Amino acid sequence: MKNIIARLFWQSPFEALHRHMLKVKECTDMLKPLIEAFILGDRTLIEERVERISKLEHEADIIKNEIREHLPHHVFMPVDRSDILRFLREEDAIADSVEDVARLIEMRKTSVPQDLKEELMELVNKVGETVKALENVTSEIKVLSQSSFSRSEEEKISSLIKDVDKKEFEADLLQQKAAKKLFSLEDKMDPTSVLLLMRIMGEVGSVADHAQNTGDRLRCIIAR
Numbered sequence: 001m002k003n004i005i006a007r008l009f010w011q012s013p014f015e016a017l018h019r020h021m022l023k024v025k026e027c028t029d030m031l032k033p034l035i036e037a038f039i040l041g042d043r044t045l046i047e048e049r050v051e052r053i054s055k056l057e058h059e060a061d062i063i064k065n066e067i068r069e070h071l072p073h074h075v076f077m078p079v080d081r082s083d084i085l086r087f088l089r090e091e092d093a094i095a096d097s098v099e100d101v102a103r104l105i106e107m108r109k110t111s112v113p114q115d116l117k118e119e120l121m122e123l124v125n126k127v128g129e130t131v132k133a134l135e136n137v138t139s140e141i142k143v144l145s146q147s148s149f150s151r152s153e154e155e156k157i158s159s160l161i162k163d164v165d166k167k168e169f170e171a172d173l174l175q176q177k178a179a180k181k182l183f184s185l186e187d188k189m190d191p192t193s194v195l196l197l198m199r200i201m202g203e204v205g206s207v208a209d210h211a212q213n214t215g216d217r218l219r220c221i222i223a224r
Contacts (some may be wrong), residue, residue, distance in 0.1 A: 014138075017067070017138060023056065034049040063090060064092045083221050091209040097207045106204060115185055122200065133160070134164050137157060137160045164214075168209065182201070
């Protein structure tokens, strides 16, 4: 792993950041299967998927730490070291939030009301789209460095970042919709279940929030 990251930095720091993003997305791709198991109430399946998410999040952390270790302190790079670290922090927070969702679901056996299932899956699907849009951005930033930050490439990436913003906004709306539905059902549920479901939905929404924040960090890098 260390040799791989070192070689990537020899090419560009963005190569390493994209490699990290691929692992983060792999973790995020487990969010939908996890929520599907949660809706089914299948505790065995939930435990399997929580374990898988935890493993992927740990692998993302390993890549993150290798990037920090190999990030030059005194060598000229196309962007500031601090900007790269901020970008990496937000990118890594995506996987952290996915693991937080998993731990919340794992900690208590909670039933998802039938009337909430559609709204919950809509939210999860939109969050997945948001992270996929960010992955499209990080696949393009490799080209940005190779083009010496050309104007045309910056404009292309800015357009891709706007797509992340759009999908995150749509995820926010779906989170609000799901919250309203949950509160409309609270008289039929115990307070602890209502609270836990609200926290789970909030953490699912945080996955999209961190994806947008990552895009914002890149926007700042381009603007300098």
